[in-house]
Amino acid sequence: MLQVKNLLIGFYASLFWRKGIILYSQLISHLMKFLLLSPLKITSFFIGALLLFAACGTNQPEPEPGDLTIEYLITLSDEELMERDSDGDGLSDYDEIYIYGTDPLNPDTDGDGLSDYDEIFLFGTDPLIKDTSGNGFTDGQEVEMGTNPLDPNDPPFIRSNELNPVYFHFGDSELDNSASEVLEINSQKLITAEKFRVEIIVFKNESEVDENGLESVFDQRAEAVSDYLIQNGVTEERIDVNFESISTSECPDGAIDEFNSCSEIRRVSFRPINPYPFYPEY
Ligand SMILES: [Ca+2]
Ligand SMILES: [Ca+2]
Numbered sequence: 001m002l003q004v005k006n007l008l009i010g011f012y013a014s015l016f017w018r019k020g021i022i023l024y025s026q027l028i029s030h031l032m033k034f035l036l037l038s039p040l041k042i043t044s045f046f047i048g049a050l051l052l053f054a055a056c057g058t059n060q061p062e063p064e065p066g067d068l069t070i071e072y073l074i075t076l077s078d079e080e081l082m083e084r085d086s087d088g089d090g091l092s093d094y095d096e097i098y099i100y101g102t103d104p105l106n107p108d109t110d111g112d113g114l115s116d117y118d119e120i121f122l123f124g125t126d127p128l129i130k131d132t133s134g135n136g137f138t139d140g141q142e143v144e145m146g147t148n149p150l151d152p153n154d155p156p157f158i159r160s161n162e163l164n165p166v167y168f169h170f171g172d173s174e175l176d177n178s179a180s181e182v183l184e185i186n187s188q189k190l191i192t193a194e195k196f197r198v199e200i201i202v203f204k205n206e207s208e209v210d211e212n213g214l215e216s217v218f219d220q221r222a223e224a225v226s227d228y229l230i231q232n233g234v235t236e237e238r239i240d241v242n243f244e245s246i247s248t249s250e251c252p253d254g255a256i257d258e259f260n261s262c263s264e265i266r267r268v269s270f271r272p273i274n275p276y277p278f279y280p281e282y
């Protein structure tokens with residue numbers, strides 16, 4: 001009798017799991033009486049139980065579309081799931097639950113703007129990862145930009161802090177070795193990211209205005225830097241030059257030299273101009 005009791009507990013546990021606890025008490029008491037009266041009819045009891053259990057899956061009323069849950073869907077048979085596409089994304093509920101691991105109740109599981117179906121069959125991207133290529137742009141953004149969502153190097157991108165500034169000696173516009181090295185790297189980045197434009201910002205400071213009040217050194221720096229980029233393959237149309245005033249207050253503590261200046265205010269900076277409608281998330 002102990003064994004029968006255990007089997008009964010197992011059966012009712014599975015029944016509750018599928019159906020929830022709804023009006024089974026009457027059924028349970030009938031079955032208990034049946035078993036007590038005819039303990040040897042255990043086999044037929046289990047056949048009946050099996051039939052009832054199978055019937056449970058199909059007789060359950062269909063919830064309203066907004067009330068559908070995964071818990072409800074997994075009570076359905078494989079055949080039923082294969083015929084359903086609850087979220088209308090073109091993938092059957094069966095394929096979403098058991099093959100792709102996507103959400104059968106959400107047409108865009110990872111929220112990147114592309115449907116589960118399109119990611120799997122059109123773009124080859126991962127429907128569970130927003131940014132399949134890991135370059136900071138979501139798959140949806142890449143499709144919108146026309147770049148390859150599977151290639152981490154597409155689009156070639158220059159982040160705002162990626163072009164280093166160059167520094168000049170007092171009153172001078174010559175590019176020394178370290179300035180040339182920086183410009184070489186900046187040029188390469190701009191050539192790789194060919195859609196980018198660049199703004200060259202030449203800082204002007206009072207200490208370098210000559211005795212006649214002329215600011216020619218700043219124009220010469222602008223020219224030296226622009227020419228370097230142009231000679232290294234960055235076309236002139238991609239370069240904007242702007243001037244900005246800066247004062248010795250920008251000098252780090254203790255960095256003011258005998259010219260009442262510092263290299264910080266004798267710099268030329270670079271601002272990459274993003275041609276894309278999005279900025280990478282990281
Ligand atoms: Ca679907
Ligand atoms: Ca889906």
Ligand SMILES: [Ca+2]
Nearest residue numbers: 108110112114
């Ligand atoms: Ca998606």
Ligand SMILES: [Ca+2]
Nearest residue numbers: 133134135137
């Ligand atoms: Ca990406």
